[in-house]
Amino acid sequence: MYDGILPVYKEKDFTSFDVIAKMRGILHQKKIGHAGTLDPMATGVLVLLLGNATKLSELLTDHDKAYRAQLLLGVSSDTEDISGNLVTDKNYETICKGLGQELITSTLRSFEGTIDQIPPMYSAIKKNGKKLYEYARKGETIELEPRKVNIYKICDISISLPYISFTVYCGKGTYIRSLCRDIGISLGTQAVMSSLERISVDEVTLSDTHTLDEIQSASLCGRVEDIIIPTDRVLGKYPSAMIKPFANKLLSNGNKLLKTDISLSDEIAVNDNEIIRIYMDDKLYALYRYDDSDNVFKAYKMLG
Secondary structure, three states, X not given: OOOEEEEEEEOOOOOHHHHHHHHHHHHOOOOEEEOOOOOOOOEEEEEEEEHHHHHHHHHHHOOOEEEEEEEEEOEEEOOXXXXXXXXXXOOHHHHHXXXXXXXXXXXXXXXXXXXXXXXXXXXXXXXXXXXXXXXXXXXXXXXXOOEEEEEEEEEEEEEEOOEEEEEEEEOOOOOHHHHHHHHHHHOOOOEEEEEEEEEEEXXXXXXXXXXXXXXXXXXXXXXXXXXXXXXXXXXXOOOEEEEOHHHHHHHHOOOOEOHHHEEOOOOOXXXXXXXXXXXXXXXXXXXXXXXXXXXXXXXXXXXX
């Protein structure tokens, strides 16, 4: 069984689960997950988790992401992208005459920072125990509460009305469809997302990805391990420590660890609830979380 991270370039019209299903056939293993889905119309970086890396889904899904997006002004849709039922804004032609490059650029950049965002109805967010898209498919409307999301940067803005293209760097939980919708509203009209490419998930970028055909070829040649990224590469933001030999059994059993059981750099100050990577024999074996009240490290994810 393969363990680690395998970034796939997801092609258009594939769901994230389509990709996983195909990968299970290519790699001949069932234990495959992902670190954040992509809509069928979207392309780009889809981080697949293999073997023990599937235990890290919740951690990796929270990582920052970057996208290259395009929106279409003057229309709206129920899905907030071009795949939905489109409705034209009859006033767009008049509004468009007042949309200069400076106004459009400043409007887009006004969304940088921590903003309130109402998620799309066609999403997997749950409300009263049901996913929003389940309400949407039944034609039910419910009141949605805005959520705080972080937009770190909007740049590389290209304008060719009615299309606007831009790159956005954002935190977890950000919906680019909803961002496009809100940009349209701020410009006095409507907008839908017309294309989307995810260009990075934390440190994993487009240059790290492989198409399904490329992975199939690597599998046939016995070279899959050459393109798998070690799990700890995407966990670099967490401090690392080596287990001391006398405490190997404690780590193997997932027992609590004291600071004296590990070799942690004196320069690293571990705070309450902080996660650290613990290695045994130079291999990432587990993630532990520090409990300041008991002055111990407690097992969070066992990977060995």
